[in-house]
Amino acid sequence: MTILVFELRRYMGSLMGWIASIVALLVMFMAFYPVLAQDAAMLDLFLEHYPEELLKAFGMGGELSLATVAGFFAFSFAFTQLVVGAQSAYYGFHFMSVEEREMTADFLYAKPVSRPQILLAKYGAAGSALLITNVGVWLGSFLAIDLFRGDATYELWPVVSLLLTVPVFQLFFFSLGFVVTAVSKKTVSVIGAAVGVSFVLYMLNALRRIVGGELLGLVSPYYHFDPNYILLTGAWHPLHTAISVSFIIVANFTAVRLYLRRDLRSAT
């Protein structure tokens, strides 16, 4: 319990920064909506004259229009996912490895607390920090939508369904960071690794949007929880969700096993 409270307190400072930047990003992007909706509506009118197959060939169509609230929100939310992914990966890379990097492992592991208990407390603290981020994402999303939607309307359920994916999405990146630090013996630059991971996976999916196909998307959680798909259908893609969830389970299982028998690096 002491460890959990201590850890949570350490998260608080940076946590507020993350939440503030997520909310700011959402609001900033949606602020473009009133201006761009007109341009996008013109484009839609123009596109109506073309058959659907033709648009499909260009990777258009089958997606929400940027002129609608939901379409523009899907566009904005993709960037929020990028930040949330980086934050979750950062916590995953950071939360167990920090003791070894800052030479505080001797101190912590000398306490009369078993390793499973330490792991549990630290996991709990990081998980709570991520859950608090969720609150920020929800507030930011609805704030951004309602500030700038004007007279346009949107359906509530798909947005809620999209926001509900965030914890799974966070857990994917968190587990990825966790398992990498558990496997590697060297210390890594935490923030660099975290942003690198979230950016490269994002780029995979961004490339998939241009060239089409499934292959590029299957390894990327940005595709597993594609805002456009979820806002369009209101449901999660079953196969993609299953891939994400199985990765999370395998990664956590491996990481915990490795951590419980790890040879910790100490100061001396």
Place this chain on the structure above:
Amino acid sequence: MNLVLRELYANKKSLLIWGASMAAFVAMMFVEFAAYYKNPEMLAVIDAMPRELLAAFGMLDANLTTVSGYLSMSMVFINVALSVYAAMLGHNLVAKEERDKTAGFLMTLPITRASVLTGKLIAGLLCSAILLGIVAGSMLGMLLPYEAEANFLAFFTLLLITTFIIMVLFLSIGMFLGAALRRHKLSAGLGMGLVFALYIASIVSGLTARLEFLRYVSPFEYFEAAQLLRDLRMEPIFLLLSLVVVVGSVSGAYFYYSRRDLYV
């Protein structure tokens, strides 16, 4: 010289991991290309489309059915990924001494701080070049089954040069942040935040004509692949701009690193 070798050795593993992931990235990218290459349906669609509509989507020159066209559409994503590597590398090279508490040892060696930085800079340039080489090699390998256009080689060379310029740009910014700021965690965060912000700027600049000026802010917009393919040359203004940023950050890095109180 010793320092350069030492740095190359230290960065070997991360370079290998990045090289492998980028090669996989490229491989997946070209697996999708098989469906487009000389696809008669796509060509018919393009012929049927009015030029204005193609222009509206920036697809006038980019044509997914040709090798160069496909490459020009997808290069920006490769560029962003390589920039993340370069920014991280630049920062890491300098800041890792303080993070891993090896700065004390390094500074007892009979070399000046400036020459330490020079060694690290050379190692950084070499690592970036190697990674770019891996990417270029896997692209060429994946392209073997296809027949390239007449001007492909010129375009491809230009593409590699501009990508390398962008990498050096982020490498130097990363080094500057690592050298100038005392707190390595803060500077690492700043570097990554910058890559992210510049990426957003490049997306936003494409959304509306009113934000055209963002093209000058974001390096990802400096050398648009579609424009390179059309004109087969770089825009001099952006070349100059990159040079200014690189020279500025590198000299800033030397200036601060020679004077700063290192954390040992």
